[in-house]
Amino acid sequence: MLSAVCVGETMAMLTPVNAVPLHLATELHFGIGGAESNVAMGLAAMGLDTHWVSRVGRDGFGTRILDELRDHYVGVSGVEVDPVRPTGLYVKVPAQDSASDGGSSVLYYRQGSAASAMGRDTLSNPDVSSLLENAALIHLSGITAALSPECLSLLEAILSAPRNGRTISFDVNWRSALWAGQDRSVLQRLANLADVVLVGKDEAEHAFGTTDEAELRRMMPDPDVLVIKNEAISAIALTRSSADLGGTREEVPALSVAVVEPVGAGDSFAAGYLSGMLFGLGQKESLRRGHVAAACTLTVHGDRGPLPDAAQLAAILDSSDDAWAAIHVEDGQFSKRSVTP
């Protein structure tokens, strides 16, 4: 079975219950959050043999993260438990409270975390190196590059190693709070070392200073595929096949979705898209899988929504362009809406 390995930090996530301002909160909901482990759980839900490589602290947060990943059929043999450094933590600040928290919608407590101590040494762990060697897909993100110089050098080592048939995907995953005062140009360098790059248009403006598709491709000429997501509008895959350096352009409109909460949609999109790629599907089919997985997450609270069953998923993915344009997703249910001519 094809295996996928996702590398990155996952944190304990605390959210004030009933979205009360943080300073008035008496109860905090305890969950977990991490872009790459979200993708890992998404890939596992698509039926792939999936593993997560990271580090957690020897604390209840770390134990909870490992338990949740195992519960979602993600292998954790490549996770180190740090006896000293703690598991990272973040707080999702309710929107009306963000001004009192410096305008930020998340507060990170991840400096010096167990995962921020990942580095080239991580590759000498035999469990990690064997997972990476046997993977058909290694998934990385720009978040890791911002965590510490050691984490950045881990990404560089993975991206520079001989591929031997493996594909490496890189989700830019721009996080303003992590890049303040840091050199963001490393993101362009890392993206050009990857085979598949995913970036949101809004993120591209921050990370690369442009949202222009042609300009982005000029800045990132090396990946075989550059996927540019434009939220509710569409996602575009620009390919560069070795035989045809001109490449191809596939654009698939996003679905109509009654959005409940946007967090995690990008990770779900990545899982959907990358699963299509691993199953050998074309760009159009893979982009559709991305939109379907994202829509499932957008209609629930939390970082991941359940997928439709296999038969319904196949029917949705096989639909004609007109039928696709008429799909509406609400409460995780896919239905046909009437389209005004």
Ligand SMILES: Nc1ncnc2c1ncn2[C@@H]1O[C@H](COP(=O)(O)OP(=O)(O)O)[C@@H](O)[C@H]1O
């Ligand atoms: N308002 C929306 N309506 C429909 N689909 C959406 C909407 N917002 C996001 N999506 C879906 O989620 C995907 C990821 O969106 P994006 O904004 O890039 O996520 P993130 O900011 O979490 O990385 C999009 O490509 C699309 O499939």
Ligand SMILES: O=C(O)C(=O)C[C@H](O)[C@H](O)COP(=O)(O)O
């Ligand atoms: O911010 C971080 O460092 C995290 O990893 C936590 C978040 O749970 C995911 O990043 C959600 O990501 P999106 O799918 O882009 O909404």
